Amino acid sequence: MLQLLTKRFSHTVIVLIIVAIIAFAMMRFIPGDPVLIMLGGEYSPEVYAKLKHDLGFDRSVVLQFFIWGKNILKGDLGYSYISHEEVSKILKDTIPVTIQLSLCSLIIAILIGIPAGILSALGRNSWMDYLGMSFAIFGQSLPSFWLGILLIWIFGVKLLLFPTMGYVPILTDFWKGLYHMVLPSFTLGSFYAGMIARITRSSLIDVLDQDYIKLARAKGVVYRVVVYKHAMRNVLIPITTITGLQLGMLLAGAVMTETVFQLPGMGRLVATSILNREYQVVQACVLVIAVMFIGVNLTVDLLYNFLNPRMRNK
């Protein structure tokens, strides 16, 4: 286990360095004077000179990378010249929004996906299966931003059931926060629900064909117990891994969902910063998202090894 941990961590560090190089290179490839682009529209010559010096643009590219890297390790992700704030401060405000949205979407997806998958697998090739799987492909094919607009129109404007925008942190006001999350989480979670339903169905069908399930049935164990105690326990492993590994897609999907519902999260920050040509903010967001993504993957990977006894004993 310790060997595995060291291996995974060293691999992660290498990937992090490569990710940093990619994020750094992106900024360098933007045509034009990067300092001018970072400053946006209005700036004074002193600010220009200071930023140019701070970023070390008079020095070699390699040295620039190390200066940039050192700043990031110190927690200095740059300065937004449009909102006149430290980028790290902006991120501190926006990341919780994105995390809240992602978690709510994940919960909704699990609550819909797993039961749908189980019902489809148990009623294999019946109308229930077709219905469940049709919904799954439906969910996976709906463009999230369009679904969001439709939900706003139907449930927000026509039926006046849910708020169409605004963000309330769940930690300060649980019910109100949840209420505001309903439409966005459905929007973001629909794709996931479809995916989870399909994985659940195929893994459960796989497991139900195994000999130990047949043996349990032959022994006379009640079908319900076989499914929920014997089979589901094994199905949860692939669900956890695949769902976890796809979590990064939630972060990407958050860009669209937050834009549609005007949630002040990191996704919308990326979208608006691109349009405002605030590339330093974009770079910081891209980096943070990649790091979160890597962190989630590492956690899922280790969790998988922990959950699966076969892997644990190796």
Place this chain on the structure above:
Amino acid sequence: MENGVRETLPNETAIPGPLKRYDRGSEFRRIWKRFKRNRGAFVGLAILVIFFLLAIFANVFAPYDPKEQNALSALQPPSKEHLLGTDNFGRDVFSRLIYGSRASLSVGFGAVLFSMIVGVTLGLIAGYYGGMIETIIMRIVDGLLSFPALILAIALMAILGLGLQNIMIAVAVGFIGHFARVTRGDVLNIKEETYIEAARLMGVSNTRIILSHVLPNILSPIIVQAVLRVSAAILTESSLSFLGLGLPPPTPTWGFMIAEGRGFIVMAPWISTFPGLELFLVVFGLNLFGDGLRDALDPRSAIS
């Protein structure tokens, strides 16, 4: 010249050509038979064919010029003159939809083709040669895969600027890693097979082995991946267009049409609703088709 070449290689004619052709035909027919059994896949294929025809013959099917503005006929609901209504500039939504399919389909297929060529090449090299080359390539791939495709595409659009070719590249980069990873894994599996070793012992060059022995044997999972990625690429393209990072207006794209109609969703819901429906249909068709293709090409992975 051609005749001359043929005459100097009499051995070529000794290879039982017809038999070889028959074999391929039967393999194809087997796949086709399996594919046909899957009704969903067939529906998916039909949807795709229809959209391809619409995109290619857009000028024939579209009743109006998609860019022509007419203030007098703005925000009209669907009617006989305007099948799907008009937008806030008085442009015909139906015509814009048809022309919009060009952007989506060309970016979808173009980006996947591009990422497939680059990714598969990288995967083949990494898997076949191994060692230091493999380590370098796969670590870069790990780095690329650490960025969600949409985030990478958004950032790349900032660098590249608007334009059809740039969107294709921006969308493609996010997929290269997937192709490289899948290809490498399959190459590693196949590398140890006897026929590869035999070819190597016979002195066949590495390039030749890769192209005519390794690649054909790992092609079907790659093709399935590619089809399923096209739907992701189309969704990414429309997301970019929705955010204003797609083709510059007034060129119609589904994503931007949805974004434009957003402000009129209460007054004129048809502006946003129809392009979204269209987008959904294409992605739906591609997903059905891709699933069917997977089951047909690789019966072991067939779910039902």
